[in-house]
Amino acid sequence: MDLDALNAAFALPDVLHFVEGPGGLTLIEIDNGLARATLTTHGAQVLSYRPAGARDELLFVGERAYFAPDQEIKGGVPICWPWFGRDPDDPARVIHGFARLRTWSVLACETRPDGAIWVRFGLADDETTRALWPHYFNLWVEVTVGATLSVVLTTRNAGDEPFAITQGLHAYFQIGDPAQVSILGLNGCRYLDKAADAPPDAVGVQSGALGLDAEVNRIYESVPPQLVIEDTALERRIRIDSTHSRTCVVWNPWIAGAQALPDLDDADYQRFVCVETVNAASEIITIQPQGEARIGADYRIEPL
Numbered sequence: 001m002d003l004d005a006l007n008a009a010f011a012l013p014d015v016l017h018f019v020e021g022p023g024g025l026t027l028i029e030i031d032n033g034l035a036r037a038t039l040t041t042h043g044a045q046v047l048s049y050r051p052a053g054a055r056d057e058l059l060f061v062g063e064r065a066y067f068a069p070d071q072e073i074k075g076g077v078p079i080c081w082p083w084f085g086r087d088p089d090d091p092a093r094v095i096h097g098f099a100r101l102r103t104w105s106v107l108a109c110e111t112r113p114d115g116a117i118w119v120r121f122g123l124a125d126d127e128t129t130r131a132l133w134p135h136y137f138n139l140w141v142e143v144t145v146g147a148t149l150s151v152v153l154t155t156r157n158a159g160d161e162p163f164a165i166t167q168g169l170h171a172y173f174q175i176g177d178p179a180q181v182s183i184l185g186l187n188g189c190r191y192l193d194k195a196a197d198a199p200p201d202a203v204g205v206q207s208g209a210l211g212l213d214a215e216v217n218r219i220y221e222s223v224p225p226q227l228v229i230e231d232t233a234l235e236r237r238i239r240i241d242s243t244h245s246r247t248c249v250v251w252n253p254w255i256a257g258a259q260a261l262p263d264l265d266d267a268d269y270q271r272f273v274c275v276e277t278v279n280a281a282s283e284i285i286t287i288q289p290q291g292e293a294r295i296g297a298d299y300r301i302e303p304l
């Protein structure tokens, strides 16, 4: 659908409209009194969210992020599906799956009784996806923009064979200063250490809060449903309430990692941390024919 058709079908006067963004991508701009947010149909990705009364934006999108139909956008809340990380069947394939590279359909934009805006995106298999991953599926992303931001990804197996997925909500959170960030809730959780200098198959157990003073790339297991990013520089706490996920990836590439990534500025490691609600590593989700699986996260900003 072009912009005029999208606006005719789904715009909500004074609250939600569709505009053309960088690289010709379609953006959905929302301002409903409870919050301001920007979403895109490219990957069904949330790009920005700031609740009323909050001084700072929740999410990070890099100045050098790609905005192009065939590339992933580094920032916001990318949807990683049907594999998280490297495809176990072919490590040469795109990291984090193809869902974030596709243009999703807009299925609904509605105002909820509490004033929050609910947007539903859909994606289904086609010849291109089946060439990459030979399964029949329906996917939905539901984004609710209100006093909190919620993202729920639902997978339906539309075929007649079971299939297995890993997946994630790869949220990039804006931070004020890595030295003033603590991630709470992971104490006692075992993690797989994927940092560049870690030996292969390295594991550890988190002790206390997780600070940021070097590259962090960890897959935490048996994680509780609520995690907190405390950020004294931005004088705020971000609460992450996850559903249907016991695995969390925490990633900050640090200096060398940022320098190595063309879509990050060298100093961007000081500007974000990813705390990702995922099903990955040993948490593999098998979905029976006509069955469904969900993963979701609710993000809330609180003043410190």
Ligand SMILES: O=P(O)(O)OC[C@H]1O[C@@H](O)[C@H](O)[C@@H](O)[C@@H]1O
Pocket: 072, 073, 074, 075, 078, 095, 096, 170, 194, 217, 218, 249, 250, 251, 274, 276
């Ligand atoms: O694909 P993106 O958005 O650049 O993210 C890549 C990063 O995603 C993280 O989830 C992984 O733990 C990192 O290993 C990886 O480098």
